[in-house]
Amino acid sequence: MILEVSNLRVGYDSLQVLKGVTINVNAGEIVALIGPNGSGKTTLFKAVCGLLRPVTGTIRFLGRSIEETDAEAILREGLAYVPQGRRVFPSLTVDENLDLGGYLLRSAKALSNRKNEICARFPILKEKAKNLAGDLSGGQQQILGIARALMLSPRLMLLDEPSLGVDPRTLETVFETVKQLKADGVSVFIIEQNVRAVLAVADRVYLLSTGNIVAEGPPSEIEARFDSL
């Protein structure tokens, strides 16, 4: 098992957001996390990648406890996080954004090889390499955010709503990439409001509602429950 979260409670000041969440992601699996706005999905991701400290509960990544580990060390271990709302560096070029994503790579050669692999997957990034990230359209920035996280060849990718603001074709590219990651042996944990698109690629789905997991299962079973929420 690549990620095991058990009985996780997380809150901000007086507000309890996650009320005892248990989930796991197996190696090579695409797991979707869906649920209404405000149910705690992003909070769960932030806790897993070390940006928020849980009140109680455990988080194990590759068998090791990480709930006390800081975010950079977690990234080093192979857990990458693509936050919601395309947090690229707008005043840096596309190329520089990718360099920053690969800052842990030791040699210039490794960096440039990895960049070439990434750009082969997303040709638009090659085309716009010298443009400022802030001049890209919203959807292009989204692609850049995903590509930047891929620079360190993570074992597990957390994707927070990758479909946000992308056109139908880019959406296909995004979900093709998710499938490709799985084929390459990378596990993917993904938050999505575009439920139909994510259920088409997910192996397993968790449904989160007001801080509790209320359902878990294969996409076919969960779709009906989500519609009734």
Add this chain to the structure above:
Amino acid sequence: MFRVEELTKRFNGIRALDRCTFAVSSNTITGIVGPNGAGKTTLFDVVTGFVAADTGSVYFRDRNIAGLPPHAVARLGVARTFQLLRLYRDLSVIDNLLLARWSVALPLLMKTLMSPSRLSSAEYQLRSECRLLLEQVGLIDKFSALAGELSYGQQKVLEIIRAMIANPVLFLFDEPAAGLDPSMKRAVGDLIRGLKEQGRTVILIEHDLGFVRDLCDQVVVLDQGAPIFIGNPEALPGDPLVRDRYLSKGAYL
């Protein structure tokens, strides 16, 4: 009531808008769709004065508003929302909404400040208006919460109702449905339909074509800075150019 003519804007050699021309009738909902990078958000930026066009005109109620600063455009009765949210994160939900009204209604504010009793009655009325909108979108329990504590989807809906509180004639919504769960998406759709019923005019950018089809009277497909299709949303999937440039094979549509 609204039209853009030959609008052109270049950024660092990229032509974001390229002689873009189309018109919107009063009391309709127009959807702007198109590939990423087609110039949709730039169009909103130019119309609302955040970015100056290189050439071309923007007519709002027969007046060329191209080149006016954002606050002047807002005072004329044009409100917009942003793809990336611009709320006051450290203020409460209700204060974000109250500010939206007072910042455009300066004369009203001056008048009410002169007379404290009128201020309290105006504020009371505004508060109940806000309360009603928050109830409609299921955010009433967040009335006093800080805006920055809301989830992304909730902040997005708050931005939409903040635009409504400003009470404009023309609304520009940048991806109002993106990131919303099905029930919030329905609520936002109902709010937008309600604006049309009140005689307002709406232009929205959206990638969710189902949402566009359900709501819009007219759809404009932008590609490389200019419309390649203007017409009824039902006719969209049948248009060869639109299929070629924009639609996917249908797998995730």
